[in-house]
Amino acid sequence: MKYGKKYADSLKAYDRSKQYDADEAMGLAIETAKAKFDETVELHVRLGVDPRQADQQVRGVLVLPNGTGKTKRVLVIAKGERADAAQAAGADYVGAEEMVAKIQGENWFDFDVVITTPDMMGVVGRIGKVLGPKGLMPNPKSGTVTMDVAKAIHEVKAGKVEYRLDKNAIIHCPIGKKSFGKEKLLENFTALMDAIVKAKPAAAKGQYVKSVAVSSTMGPGIKINYAKI
Numbered sequence: 001m002k003y004g005k006k007y008a009d010s011l012k013a014y015d016r017s018k019q020y021d022a023d024e025a026m027g028l029a030i031e032t033a034k035a036k037f038d039e040t041v042e043l044h045v046r047l048g049v050d051p052r053q054a055d056q057q058v059r060g061v062l063v064l065p066n067g068t069g070k071t072k073r074v075l076v077i078a079k080g081e082r083a084d085a086a087q088a089a090g091a092d093y094v095g096a097e098e099m100v101a102k103i104q105g106e107n108w109f110d111f112d113v114v115i116t117t118p119d120m121m122g123v124v125g126r127i128g129k130v131l132g133p134k135g136l137m138p139n140p141k142s143g144t145v146t147m148d149v150a151k152a153i154h155e156v157k158a159g160k161v162e163y164r165l166d167k168n169a170i171i172h173c174p175i176g177k178k179s180f181g182k183e184k185l186l187e188n189f190t191a192l193m194d195a196i197v198k199a200k201p202a203a204a205k206g207q208y209v210k211s212v213a214v215s216s217t218m219g220p221g222i223k224i225n226y227a228k229i
Helices: 005-011 022-031 080-088 097-106 118-134 149-158 182-198
Strands: 040-047 059-063 074-077 093-095 113-116 160-164 170-177 209-216 222-224
Touching (some): 040 182, 074 080, 074 097, 074 118, 074 149, 080 093, 080 149, 093 097, 097 118, 113 118, 113 149, 149 160, 160 170, 160 182, 182 209
Parallel strands (some): 074 093
Antiparallel strands (some): 040 209
């Protein structure tokens, strides 16, 4: 396989066959992030569970200690007092049926998160087929269907992430930006790994954490020796 020059240079900076201590891996993720923009550092965790089984799902939300480094645009679909609370809490867009119509009619998606109240789920459900594939459908488990819209907005703005298994039993989740530096990335990494370990399903058998790696947006994957943590 032929790699680009920057990627090839990054591969020379470390041993691909080695598992590194977490703090060293964070430093290498920063070192191998050679793009001109502030690359996101992402955590990849392969788990010993079967994602096809309902009782072996791993999913949750967490406000990272140092945030994600990305300011998320929040759309709140609510009415009355909840809409007023959303405006006061700093939502980027607030509305009800007119927002649903805008998404349907204009193919409008200038937002990163949708928060709604339980009473509005019938309205939001009309656009479930377009929100779902983009990962934007509100869900009580992720805290985006709630009566406390102000709290939900504050958590999103503070750096809340959702982690969940893909079909290959791997969790992919951002833990910050290259510019965070090693210490802040390590704090976020530790908090997220703690949450994933605590979310271990009772039905999971054998080794739970199979492998752990970090990588920047354009950089290679760096393996972490999780057994030592």
